[in-house]
Amino acid sequence: MKLNAILNLTLANGKLNNVFRPKLLTMIKGYSVEKFAKDVMAGIIVGIVALPLAIAFGIASGVSPEKGLVTAIIGGFIVSLLGGCSVQIGGPTGAFIIIVYGVIQQYGAAGLAVATVLAGLMLVGMGLLRLGNVIKFIPYPRIVGFTSGIALVIFTTQIKDLLGLALDNPPADFVSKWIAYAKAARSINLPAFLTGIASIVIIVLCPKFIKKIPGSLVAVVVVTTAVYLLKRFLGVTGIETIADRFEINAAIPLPETVSINMETVNTLMPVAFTIAVLSAIESLLSATVADGVTNDKQNSNTELIAQGAANIITPIFGGIPVTGAIARTMTNINNGGQTPVAGIIHAVVLLLILLFLGPLTKHIPMACLAGVLIIVAYNMSEWRTFRSLMKNPRSDVIVLLVTFLLTVIFDLTIAIEAGILLAMVLLVKRIAETATISVSKDEINMENDAERTDDSRNHKLPLPPGVEVYEIDGPFFFGIASKFENSMRWAGADAKRAQIRIIRMRKVPFMDSTGLHNLETLYRMSEKEGTQLVLSGVNEKVKAVLEKSEFHSKIGQENICRNITEALERVKQLTQ
Secondary structure: OOHHHHHHHHHHOOOHHHHOOOHHHHHOOOOOHHHHHHHHHHHHHHHHHHHHHHHHHHHHOOOOHHHHHHHHHHHHHHHHHHOOOOOOOEEOOHHHHHHHHHHHHHHHHHHHHHHHHHHHHHHHHHHHOOOHHHHOOOOHHHHHHHHHHHHHHHHHHOHHHHHOOOOOOOOOOHHHHHHHHHHOHHHOOHHHHHHHHHHHHHHHHHHHHOOOOOHHHHHHHHHHHHHHHHHHHOOOOOOOEHHHOOOOOOOOOOOOOOOOOHHHHHHHHHHHHHHHHHHHHHHHHHHHHHHHHHOOOOOHHHHHHHHHHHHHHHHHHOOOOOEEOHHHHHHHHHOOOOOOHHHHHHHHHHHHHHHHHHHHHHHOEHHHHHHHHHHHHHHHHOHHHHHHHOOOOHHHHHHHHHHHHHHHHOOHHHHHHHHHHHHHHHHHHHHHHHOEEEEEOOEEEOOOOOOOOOOOOOOEEEOOOOEEEEEEEOOEOHHHHHHHHHHHHHHHHOOOOOOEEEEEEEEOOOEOHHHHHHHHHHHHHHHHOOOEEEEEOOOHHHHHHHHHOOHHHHHOHHHEEOOHHHHHHHHHHHHO
16 A cells, blocks of 8 residues: 555544645645656755754854754754645744743753753644634734844844954843943954954845845855955954854764653743744744745644644754744745645755765854844844834734833743733723623614514514513623623612513624623522523524533523524513
């Protein structure tokens, strides 16, 4: 039996088929030589593009340059092999620089490995729980807020290398770092500064003359060659290179055990959650952008599982967190990438570069890499989008600024947690503001009412004496609990007149435990005062909640009606 058939058979068993369906498996059918040729070309180009970025992200994250390459190789391979997007390219990204650097400074490389594995397990869990679509609904101002904040922090971290400052251990926090830079301003290394500026200029101008080769690669090759020649033949010194800080190990590290216990789990869980959420957001955002260009449709749950697998396996080889990379994904698309095979080839290209050209990377100037990352930070900043979002409603502006400031002044963990909490609070507030509870005592206005059963001009439906109708318009959840409680207090004050209360729920899409509690409280209050409760327009979801809690047996199945007409017929039966 062919491998494809075996995989199909395996996935067909149970519901896993709908959650985990790698694109490689579905696209391999009908795969042609022509597609393979395009994938090979795109994979080679993306691999070349990824080279300087992987090295720069690794060093900026506080690990050795080959660890960045290892992350791009292993993580990129797994994401393409198992992912739910046909053209996604996985690897290290700028978004993780700050959090990875902070974890290494506080907990060391072992702590980072544990946090990354935990994040991977969370991502797999998100995918299996079908949370892929939910993640994509995270408010856009929050995404822009922490993306812009990360960009500013990345720019700040590169000032030391760009200027060649004599500053051994700059402070970790944003404000103290700039104070330290100001104090060390007299130690600016002019050759290093000119090297960084030259790199930035080449990256900016390169696209105007060379379309296919990325400016970052051109800058690394040209500037590294120039610095090497200046050192060797003109005796220019003072330009720090990778070799001055790191020893390059041009090989894939042997796997190592990641030791996890409850103490490390409790300590690193907040960090792991941040890594998981950030990886999910960035990878699904990248896949969504790719879908818009290719007219394809990603499987977001499969993508989360693939990202999770990459983050579980990569740390075993000393790698850092993995996610989908928008720039490299778009490079893949623009150069003709057709299937996940292109991403696999990109990983193979990086592996060959590491094995055969790895030692040459030691000559790359640190100021050159600083220039590369400053351009990355500028592209991440989305300052135009940030400026336009400042004109949005005040709640969006609050989310944007709070997330941005928390990311810059404190750290990404606090920013993501606070941003999610703030966005949830504002969402609940908006839903609660749109939800209403109205009371009708004498008649119901049936104009434009979907439950209206006649075509007469009389839009008023009279109510029998002693009957009140409470209509809930919106979700019956904790956000409108206070509104419903106020209505109940009013009902309790006038309870002697009401013999029957109809709760009209035709516009209630769902009900949570708080809504159910309010309904049970109203039932007990009504029963105590001799008032009958009748429910009208209960949909299947709400009915399922009532049945699961056994509330339907308390109120009586006959008192749960499909529409207002049935409810009024029930009223007639009760009053006869």
